[in-house]
Amino acid sequence: MNWKQAFTSSIGKKLVMALTGVFLILFLIVHCYVNALVFLEWFGPLGRGYKAYEGAAHFLGSNPLTRIAEIGLLAGIILHIVQGLMLFFDNKTKRPVDYNVHPGNKSSKWYSRSMGLLGTLILLFLVLHLYHFWVPNRYQQLVTGHEKDLYLLMELTFKDLWVVIVYILGCISLAYHLLHGFWSAFQTLGLSTKKYTGLLRCVGTVYSIVIPLIFIAMPLSFYLGLLPDAETARAATQTLAH
Numbered sequence: 599m600n601w602k603q604a605f606t607s608s609i610g611k612k613l614v615m616a617l618t619g620v621f622l623i624l625f626l627i628v629h630c631y632v633n634a635l636v637f638l639e640w641f642g643p644l645g646r647g648y649k650a651y652e653g654a655a656h657f658l659g660s661n662p663l664t665r666i667a668e669i670g671l672l673a674g675i676i677l678h679i680v681q682g683l684m685l686f687f688d689n690k691t692k693r694p695v696d697y698n699v700h701p702g703n704k705s706s707k708w709y710s711r712s713m714g715l716l717g718t719l720i721l722l723f724l725v726l727h728l729y730h731f732w733v734p735n736r737y738q739q740l741v742t743g744h745e746k747d748l749y750l751l752m753e754l755t756f757k758d759l760w761v762v763i764v765y766i767l768g769c770i771s772l773a774y775h776l777l778h779g780f781w782s783a784f785q786t787l788g789l790s791t792k793k794y795t796g797l798l799r800c801v802g803t804v805y806s807i808v809i810p811l812i813f814i815a816m817p818l819s820f821y822l823g824l825l826p827d828a829e830t831a832r833a834a835t836q837t838l839a840h
């Protein structure tokens with residue numbers, strides 16, 4: 599397969615979707631882990647979660663390698679969306695007449711047939727999400743040379759109920775998108791051999807449920823006041839041992 603075929607043939611498009619999908623799956627693990635450090639507030643002295651999270655966020659934010667990774671991430675997201683849209687329209691033109699009979703769950707799950715819709719909902723969530731966090735943080739870094747207090751930014755962002763609801767809906771869409779996408783990506787890559795099918799299905803299901811649930815816990819915990827406010831947590835870090 600040459601470069602042109604990778605982007606134009608049906609199997610090429612599926613392969614690009616699978617490779618960018620696996621890349622995004624790996625990104626979500628790191629992103630979820632770093633943000634979940636705020637929950638260390640529940641395990642240990644006051645300020646522990648704030649310190650761990652701000653430390654990790656600062657390490658990543660001030661690292662030039664992160665800027666390079668961000669370009670790769672952006673390219674991965676755009677490729678995933680463009681190829682996904684092309685596959686969606688390919689399937690539509692190949693089967694222009696809608697079937698009268700919908701076999702429903704007997705042949706496939708609703709979320710497997712709604713990947714385009716779920717992907718669009720995630721994209722809408724992502725635009726709002728980057729506007730909330732990534733844009734203001736990069737802007738402040740560019741203008742002042744200092745990053746934002748991201749723990750405080752989370753606290754302020756998740757004060758609005760509608761924002762929390764949009765984040766929860768975004769994460770639920772992500773869960774269903776992953777329930778099909780995780781498995782589908784590994785199948786396209788030929789890794790779903792007889793021996794590993796069961797294991798892959800199990801890991802895919804656990805991943806698709808656990809990661810979005812941890813993400814949901816973040817806006818919900820700030821909104822419900824289950825995490826200390828940034829000012830209290832920051833002040834407490836002064837008394838923590840280094």
Ligand code: HEM
Pocket residue numbers: 629633655658659668671720724727728731732735736748752765769772813814816817
């Ligand atoms: C719901 C809980 C979430 C929280 C609290 C959260 C928090 C953050 C924060 C604070 C940043 C800015 C990092 C920086 O500027 O250095 C960020 C960036 C980003 N987030 Fe999230 N995030 C969440 C969920 C998600 C989800 C579900 C996705 C993907 C579907 C996602 C994708 C991204 C991307 C692509 C970036 C920009 C790249 C980066 O800075 O790492 N986030 N997020």
